[in-house]
Amino acid sequence: MTDQEQFLAAASLLLGERGLTCDPELLQPWLTDWRGRFSGQAMALASPATTAEVSALMKLCAKFAVPVVPQGGNSGMSGGATPDESGHAILLSLRRMNAIRRLDPAAREITCEAGVILQTLHEAAAVENLRFPLTLGGKGSATIGGLISTNAGGTQVLRHGSMRAQVLGIEAVLADGSVFDALVPLKKDNRGFDLKQLLIGSEGTLGIVTAATLRLLPALADRAVLWAGLESVTAARSLLLHSEKIAGDALEGFEIMPRHSLAAVLAHVPGSRSPLQGAHEWNVLIELAADAAGADALPNLAQTLLETAFEAGLVEDATIAANDAQAEQFWLLRDEIAPAERALGPAVQHDISVPVARMAEFVAAAVPDVESRFPSTRAVAFGHLGDGNVHFHVLAPAGAVRGEWEATDGKAISAFVHDLVTQWGGSISAEHGIGQLKRDELGRLGDPVQLAMMRAVKHALDPGDLLNPGKLVPPCT
Template sequence: MSKTDTFSKAAADLLGTRGWTSDEEIVTPWLTDWRGRFTGKALGLASPASTQEVAALVKLCAQHGVPIVPQGGNSGMSGGATPDDSGDAILLSLRRMDAVRNFDVDARQITCEAGYILQTLHETAEAEGLRFPLTLGGKGSATVGGLISTNAGGTQVLRHGSMRAQVLGLEAVMASGEIFDTLRPLKKDNRGFDLKQLLIGSEGTLGIVTAATLRLLPALADRAVLWAGLADIRDARKLLLHAERVAGDALEGFEVMPRHSLEAVLAHSPNARAPLEDKHEWNALIELTADASTADALPALARNLLETAFEKGLVADATIARNEAQAEQFWMIRDEIAPAERAIGPAMQHDISVPVTDMADFVAEAVPRVEKAFPGSTAVAFGHLGDGNVHFHVLAPKGATPGEWEKTEGKAISTFVHDEVTAWRGSISAEHGIGQLKRDELARLGDPAQLAILRQVKQALDPHGLLNPGKLVPLETSASSL
């Protein structure tokens, strides 16, 4: 019996027929990332049903020297949950681990397993008059474990922070097979490093998240969704500052999109309608929210925000959604930008951040620089202006060949964009993670001290390099080989 067969038999004995398979028809759909950029191979697909099974499997993999690639909903954007093409690794799916272990409504805390779906989490909280303050377009497939491993963001970061801010406690299986358990949250705990924060955003390279205790908030009693037309991205920054002064904690979302993005959605989505009659070079989507204690004052607050913005000359035109259906239509436009772009043709997508105070200036300067350096391309920036993170996409010239353009001029464009971001002291990954997509760019542009610490931590916690190899942490030879 070969080494591979020996391991597969041991895995099957450990996990049973539901927990282990090497059936090609079952495994293959999970070997390609959501964007279709990376496809790998695997010895098989492991689907443990408990933390204890995960721990036993990790020990088995360590015994046989088998790498592990953890996977949640496989909806990541950087190839972080896709194995390489060696076929030496196993895929570890946490989707069977989808139980709610504890739900303390009074404390506004829920403890759920890594495979719990984000949309289900929303529904569970809402049934008890609560809410989980993080959402994103892939909420129907994204899992709690995946969100934690990538420190996901979304449209509510402005007020509530990224996934890191939502995690009160964590359970994870380390490379040794030991179970790290801090699920019971403590308001104050000064026993050294906050180790759970080290695991959040580590993309499965330091440990495998199996469960988490998450904070919840009171359910929204009402919201006001506003759409404003602007002449310039710098006007959007001024409007954001005004909204923060007027609305305070009621300001939950502030998204921007250029005219190009709006028109792309209107052309692509038959149900989309332009919120304003006239065309504007930039648009801002603003959401104000209120719980039961402040709901009565929300309509007046929204009107006051726009009236004072007009008085200050901050907006060219604006409107407030008349009802919930129209509010959803406004947000649908924002959510449909990426699909509308894909219908146009190939593009290079960049998930970047710079300091919030600099983002408007960065966009105003970087867009024409990219288009000048790569004639025929179209640069668009849209997204979370309020937290300094925009999606900076560069669309290929007309007639570009999909698949070929990305590997040639598209690659050069990404290098150019990342250099621009670095010059502004920003980050090449704001919320989508590094994965394998940006690992070499991190090696090229990262601070040497930061990279050294990343490698040292990885070596300390995963000395044999079996946890999600080839992701996030650049090899020491990467920078010199570029």
């Protein structure tokens, strides 16, 4: 038997028929990322059911030098869960590990396995009149392990922080099969490095997250969703500061979208309508939220916020959603921007951040700069202004061929955008991760000291480069 045949025989014996397959038809859906930008090959798909099985499998992989590509819901944006074309790696799916091990309503904590779907977590918390304060458009497929591995963001980061802020404890399997068990949450722990934070956002390159303890919050008793039309993105920055001053901790979300993006959604989504009568250069979606203690005051707070914004000349027009159904319609206009843009034709997408105080200034400068440098393109920025993170998309000229344009002009545009972001002291990846999509750009633009530290940590924990090779950590040049 060859080494590969010996490995597959041992892995099959370990995991059983449900836990390992080499069937090309069963592997095929998981070999391409959901955006269709990266495809690869794998010798098998492993689906362990327990942490002990993950540990034993990793020991086998270490023995036979088999690379491992961990995969959650396969809904990432940067190709971080897609194998290369060699076919030497195995895909490691955590989807069978979907148990909620513990839910403590009094402590407001939940311990769940990596394969738990985000929406399932939300539903489990709601039963106890609690909530998990992170959500995103892919909540029906994104897994907890994947969200931790990419340090996912979402629309509530402004108030509650990214996934990193929600994690109280972690269980993970390392490259040699040893189990890092730090699930018990401690408010204070000064025993050296906070190693769980090292694993969060490491995209499966340092260890395979198998379970986590997460914080929960009291369920929302009420919310108010506001829509405002403004003359400029700098006015949106002023409105954000005003909203923070008036609403304080009740400010849950603050999303911006330009006129072009809203028009694209209205044309794309049947039956949709603008919340305001006239068209405005910029639109802002604001969500205020309160638990039971603050629910009674929320309607007056929302009204006060708008009235004082009008008095200060910050908005041209605005409205408050009359009910929850209308609030969801407002959010649908925000959530459908990316699909609406895809319907218009090719585009290159950038998930960027700069210091919060400079984001509006950056957008105001970068949009005309990109459109001038690359004639007939259109640059649009939308998203989480309050987090200093926008999705900066550049739409191709009319007649551009999808696939060809992204691989040629699109690459030059992305390099230019990333250069701009770096000059402004920002990041080329705010919440979608590096994966394989941005690995080379990180190597080109990253701080040499930080890159050297990343490589040193990777080598220390995974000297054989078995964990998600080719992702996140740029090679030495």
